[in-house]
Amino acid sequence: EPTKLWGGRFASGPAEAMAALSLSTHFDWRLAPYDIAGSRAHARVLHQAGLLTSEELDAMLAGLDTLAADVESGAFTPVIDDEDVHTALERGLLERVGADLGGKLRAGRSRNDQVATLFRMWLRDANRRVAAGVLDVVDALVAQAAAHPDAVLPGRTHLQHAQPVLLGHHLLAHCQALLRDVSRIRDWDARTAYSPYGSGALAGSSLSLDPQAIAAELGFRGATDNSIDGTAARDFAAEAAFCLAMLGVNLSRIAEEVIIWNTAEFGYITLDDAWATGSSIMPQKKNPDVAELARGKSGRLIGNLSGLLSTLKALPLAYNRDLQEDKEPVIDSVEQLDLLLPAMSGMLGTLTFHTERMAELAPAGFTLATDIAEWLVRQGVPFRVAHEASGECVRTAEARGVGLDELTDEELAAAHPALTPQVREVLTVAGSIESRDSHGGTAPSRVDEQRKQVVAAVDEH
Ligand code: ARG
Numbered sequence: 001e002p003t004k005l006w007g008g009r010f011a012s013g014p015a016e017a018m019a020a021l022s023l024s025t026h027f028d029w030r031l032a033p034y035d036i037a038g039s040r041a042h043a044r045v046l047h048q049a050g051l052l053t054s055e056e057l058d059a060m061l062a063g064l065d066t067l068a069a070d071v072e073s074g075a076f077t078p079v080i081d082d083e084d085v086h087t088a089l090e091r092g093l094l095e096r097v098g099a100d101l102g103g104k105l106r107a108g109r110s111r112n113d114q115v116a117t118l119f120r121m122w123l124r125d126a127n128r129r130v131a132a133g134v135l136d137v138v139d140a141l142v143a144q145a146a147a148h149p150d151a152v153l154p155g156r157t158h159l160q161h162a163q164p165v166l167l168g169h170h171l172l173a174h175c176q177a178l179l180r181d182v183s184r185i186r187d188w189d190a191r192t193a194y195s196p197y198g199s200g201a202l203a204g205s206s207l208s209l210d211p212q213a214i215a216a217e218l219g220f221r222g223a224t225d226n227s228i229d230g231t232a233a234r235d236f237a238a239e240a241a242f243c244l245a246m247l248g249v250n251l252s253r254i255a256e257e258v259i260i261w262n263t264a265e266f267g268y269i270t271l272d273d274a275w276a277t278g279s280s281i282m283p284q285k286k287n288p289d290v291a292e293l294a295r296g297k298s299g300r301l302i303g304n305l306s307g308l309l310s311t312l313k314a315l316p317l318a319y320n321r322d323l324q325e326d327k328e329p330v331i332d333s334v335e336q337l338d339l340l341l342p343a344m345s346g347m348l349g350t351l352t353f354h355t356e357r358m359a360e361l362a363p364a365g366f367t368l369a370t371d372i373a374e375w376l377v378r379q380g381v382p383f384r385v386a387h388e389a390s391g392e393c394v395r396t397a398e399a400r401g402v403g404l405d406e407l408t409d410e411e412l413a414a415a416h417p418a419l420t421p422q423v424r425e426v427l428t429v430a431g432s433i434e435s436r437d438s439h440g441g442t443a444p445s446r447v448d449e450q451r452k453q454v455v456a457a458v459d460e461h
Helices: 016-022 025-048 055-075 087-098 110-149 165-191 211-217 227-234 235-261 289-312 321-349 355-361 367-378 385-400 409-417 421-426 429-435 444-460
Strands: 152-157 160-166
Touching: 025 055, 025 087, 025 110, 025 211, 025 321, 055 087, 055 367, 087 110, 087 444, 110 165, 110 227, 110 321, 110 444, 152 165, 152 355, 152 429, 160 165, 160 429, 165 235, 165 355, 165 444, 211 421, 235 289, 235 321, 235 385, 289 321, 385 409, 409 421
Parallel strands: none
Antiparallel strands: 152 160
C-alpha cells in the first residue's frame, strides 16, 4: 500500500496517467535535505506547543537524522508511488519511527507552505554558489587587466572604431556589469529571506505553532507576514530567474567579443587549448565553444524567466498546482550557470592577447579625430566649429589614404587656421589615452584606480 498524504475521501487511487502527470520527484528530490531540516524545526515547534512529548520529540529527531543520513548516502530514494519529495520523506519517516509517531509530524503544515519555504532555501544556497562563480569570472578578467597595463585597442561604438582605450578599461567594464549581477543577487536574497513555513495550506494554523521559531532555525530573517502570500507568492522565483538571465546576458556579451576577437580578421586573442574545441572534418579549426555556449545558454535563461512569468500571470490566490512549474526553469538556470561559470573563468583567465595587433589597429579608422576637436576647444575654438574642422581633416586624410598624424602643416591649417603643427602632440594613441583622465576614463591612472576598486569590491563580497 503506497504512502499517500491524502486519500481518505477517495474510493480509488489515481489513474496511471494522473499519477505520471503529478509526479515531481525527478526534480524536487533536490529539496530533500531542506525538507528534513524543515521537519526538524517543525517537530520542535510542535513540542513547544505541547503536541509532542519530549520523548516523542527525541524519537522524531533521531528518525529524521537517520533519514537524512540515508538520503545523503543514497540508501533512501523516492519510489514511483511517491508523488513528490514530501510524500517520499513521510514514507521514510514512517518506516523509521513507526506510523503512530511519524503520523504526528504533519499537523499544522501543508505541502503548500513547505514547498514555498524549501524552494527559497534551495535557491538561496544555489544563488550564493552562483555569485561565488561570478566573482571567479571577475577575478579572471581583473588578472588579465593587471597583466596588460599598457595594452590598447580601438574602442568601438556601432562596432566601428571610435576612440582608443586601454584593454584593462574594456575588461573592467565587463567586471562592473558582473559585480552588479552579484549585488543584484544580494538584494534578491534580502527579500527572499522570509519563511512561509507555518502558513499551512493558505490560512495559517490553529495549533499555536511559532513560525518565527521555524524561520530562525532555517536561517531566515523572519516569517512571511501573510499566510496567503506566503504560499502563493513566487516573485522570489521569478526575480531569481531574472537575476540569472541578466547574468547570462552579461556573460553572453563578453562571449560575443571573445568570438569576434578570436577571428582571423581581428586576431586579438588566442584561446588556450584546454578551453577550445576542434572540428571533426577541418583539421585546422580551433573553435570558441565556451563562448558560443555562453551565448546560446543566455537564450535558454531568458526562456526560463519568460516561461515562469507566463505561468504566474493571472494565477488567482492562493496555491494552485500550476506553481509546481516554478521549479524546473529556475533549477535549470542555476544548473546551466553551474556548468558555464567555471568554464568562462577558465577560458578568460587563459586568453593570450596579441597586444601588438591591437595596438596597430588602435589608431586606424581615424580614432584620434575627437582628439583634434578637443585640442581645438582647448585653444578657444567652439566645439561645433572644431568638430567640423576635425571632420575636414578626416576627409582630407581619407582622400589621400594617410593617417591624421600624416597630414601636412598646410592641410591642417586649411581645415582651421588655429590648427598649428602643435596639434600633433595629441595625435598618438598614448597621448589620446593619457588625456582622458576624467573619473571612469581610459587614462592609465584612472584604469589603475578602477582596477583596485574592483578588487576591493570582490574582496568585500
Ligand atoms: N509539488 C507541489 C509543488 O511543487 C507541492 C505540493 C502541493 N500539492 C498540492 N496538491 N497542494 O508546488
